[in-house]
Amino acid sequence: MNQKLFAPTAEIARNLESLRIDTPPVTLREMALERLRNAIIAGLFSPGQRLVERTLCDQLGVSRSVIREVLRHLETEGLVETAPKQGPIVALIDWHQARQIYDVRIALETTAVADCARNADTATKNKLKTVLQDLDRNSRKNDALTILAATTEFYETIFLSGGHEIAWDIVKRLNSRISRLRVMTLSTTNRTVSGPARMREIFNAIERNDPEAATAACRAHIMEAARIAESLLVSAGQAKP
Amino acid sequence: MNQKLFAPTAEIARNLESLRIDTPPVTLREMALERLRNAIIAGLFSPGQRLVERTLCDQLGVSRSVIREVLRHLETEGLVETAPKQGPIVALIDWHQARQIYDVRIALETTAVADCARNADTATKNKLKTVLQDLDRNSRKNDALTILAATTEFYETIFLSGGHEIAWDIVKRLNSRISRLRVMTLSTTNRTVSGPARMREIFNAIERNDPEAATAACRAHIMEAARIAESLLVSAGQAKP
DNA sequence: CGTGATATTATGGTATACCATCATACGGAA
DNA sequence: TTCCGTATGATGGTATACCATAATATCACG
Structure with a gap:
């Protein structure tokens, strides 16, 4: 086989990218993340307020696994901080x-x-x-x-x-x-x-x-x-x- | 009671802070996070390499809950990205x-x-x-x-x-x-x-x-x-x- | 020999169960 | 009344079970 014929050029690669079917695998986690982040940004939770995991489970209708992963994400983003011996709270800002x-x-x-x-x-x-x-x-x-x-x-x-x-x-x-x-x-x-x-x-x-x-x-x-x-x-x- | 006598001044508050017993609640998650992050930074995993959750469980000796939360953290940090329909991989950099x-x-x-x-x-x-x-x-x-x-x-x-x-x-x-x-x-x-x-x-x-x-x-x-x-x-x- | 269908496995997504710890409430003793 | 100890409940940390799907292997058929 002539390799050269089949080696994708940069242009071909670009064109192929436009073919991609973006199948957004909307996971519960992503939705929960979006919701919770927006809720915090919108001020639905006030700074310092505790974010009790099981309560969030009820409010968002998902399990703790999901909530916890979302909290880890928001914590890394700086929107949530975890107080020692107390759990996650909405980040305070001074x-x-x-x-x-x-x-x-x-x-x-x-x-x-x-x-x-x-x-x-x-x-x-x-x-x-x-x-x-x-x-x-x-x-x-x-x-x-x-x-x-x-x-x-x-x-x-x-x-x-x-x-x-x-x-x-x-x-x-x-x-x-x-x-x-x-x-x-x-x-x-x-x-x-x-x-x-x-x-x-x-x-x-x-x-x-x-x-x-x-x-x-x-x-x-x-x-x-x-x-x-x-x-x-x-x-x-x-x-x- | 004379409130004024007991109202903490800024200086007293500062001194009190030095009294605090920092009890770092070393959780498995934090240790796993540290380990995995260092492993990636040190190049123990190469860019693009898949990070199969159950494999990491064996390698780090913790459960998937821990691994998944750590992966979420590293993902938010930009060290790990999740390929759709494939799961987490070590982030590639161009x-x-x-x-x-x-x-x-x-x-x-x-x-x-x-x-x-x-x-x-x-x-x-x-x-x-x-x-x-x-x-x-x-x-x-x-x-x-x-x-x-x-x-x-x-x-x-x-x-x-x-x-x-x-x-x-x-x-x-x-x-x-x-x-x-x-x-x-x-x-x-x-x-x-x-x-x-x-x-x-x-x-x-x-x-x-x-x-x-x-x-x-x-x-x-x-x-x-x-x-x-x-x-x-x-x-x-x-x-x- | 190749092609397509089917079974099997690997893997991530999700939910749940269990445990240790800390805070709170309650009750008894000084 | 106050203080201390115990019991109880709330909460986060951790592990595990289950499921759907995608990748892979196997096999039958052309």
């Missing part, structure tokens, strides 16, 4: 941690934004523009969750356009850990205005391929959020016991 | 991912290093100096693992001195995903020399409180490693199937 998270976000998001400003193609720019237009249309409603979703899509576009899936993954994970904080921040006076305004600055810088300006605007965007979060957190005194 | 990891490391480590150069106290500087001296003493042996450990301690000192536990956690996790690559990189000609040299540059910049120089040296340190890793990875053709 300002020391939250501040670090904002710091990491600054480091990663400014990098992504600058990269995007250097290399973004037309499609990416159009996508960003669309997201911002939707945001403008919706920001009147002052709906924190809507704005949050649009903000997420904005940054997701920026990260993924540059092929920074891993960094985006990290940012997503960190954001879920400060989800409550983000919602509270967005509910603050003027944040529903200043946030989108900063994002437009970022977009403008990207559109005219100005990495420095994009970086500066991005840093300002996050630092403003961090400042608001700090005032909320220290005034609320949500310290880690 | 250059696209490795490059992203080096990028994130650049973003986080340059930030930490700059911060350290701005704020490091004498104790931190002394610690860094000691680590480097040990490294110099050992680098003659060209032992990749020794150098790796010292490098880790060097950066750990930098991150933790600035209170960047979360960022350090992220970096540690990312490094474990490219552990093989790092060892291979260190086995390369001259890397056992150039690496420590770069670290000394970083240290010198920190010692004279020069954030910009520290940042530049750190970026150079990582980018050199990335370049070597790239040549190794693309030549070996370790692509993700």
Whole structure:
């Protein structure tokens, strides 16, 4: 046999990939993970609240095996922590941690934004523009969750356009850990205005391929959020016991 | 009763904390996690190799519950991935991912290093100096693992001195995903020399409180490693199937 | 000799059973 | 009344049992 004829070229391999039938083997565990994570992020469980395994079994209708594996996953993500001799609780966040998270976000998001400003193609720019237009249309409603979703899509576009899936993954994970904080921040006076305004600055810088300006605007965007979060957190005194 | 007399001050609270008896409830799961993670990092399992649950049970002498929870943890860490209809395998790494990891490391480590150069106290500087001296003493042996450990301690000192536990956690996790690559990189000609040299540059910049120089040296340190890793990875053709 | 159907096995997904430990409640004694 | 000891229940840690499915081997038929 002529090996050469059958050796898959890179192009053939790519084409074959589009043939793949994605048969998402939706396991109970994945569904439970999704549900529980969303519940925690949405604030259905408050920070520090105990997550009793058997109770969760009843609430989600699955067995402890599933619950425990899900808890391990969320624990590794940082959304759940296990108190010694007590079991899993919803992770608490104090300002020391939250501040670090904002710091990491600054480091990663400014990098992504600058990269995007250097290399973004037309499609990416159009996508960003669309997201911002939707945001403008919706920001009147002052709906924190809507704005949050649009903000997420904005940054997701920026990260993924540059092929920074891993960094985006990290940012997503960190954001879920400060989800409550983000919602509270967005509910603050003027944040529903200043946030989108900063994002437009970022977009403008990207559109005219100005990495420095994009970086500066991005840093300002996050630092403003961090400042608001700090005032909320220290005034609320949500310290880690 | 006079409340004031019994209200714990911050100082008393701190002193009380040192009284705490840390009773590490060493669970089977934690031990198994440690073992398996180290085994993967050490290359005892090769990338892509299947991790059959029942086999691991025999090898580690624990039940499947434990193994499965450990696998979930490692999966979330990125060290293990589950192939559909096949189960868990040791995560594969291609250059696209490795490059992203080096990028994130650049973003986080340059930030930490700059911060350290701005704020490091004498104790931190002394610690860094000691680590480097040990490294110099050992680098003659060209032992990749020794150098790796010292490098880790060097950066750990930098991150933790600035209170960047979360960022350090992220970096540690990312490094474990490219552990093989790092060892291979260190086995390369001259890397056992150039690496420590770069670290000394970083240290010198920190010692004279020069954030910009520290940042530049750190970026150079990582980018050199990335370049070597790239040549190794693309030549070996370790692509993700 | 090859091809397709069927039996067997391997393997992950899920549920459940058991145990040790810790917290709580209760009761008796000083 | 207070304090201590015991009993009981709640809870997480661990092991095991069962099931569905996919991979593999076997065999019969062309």
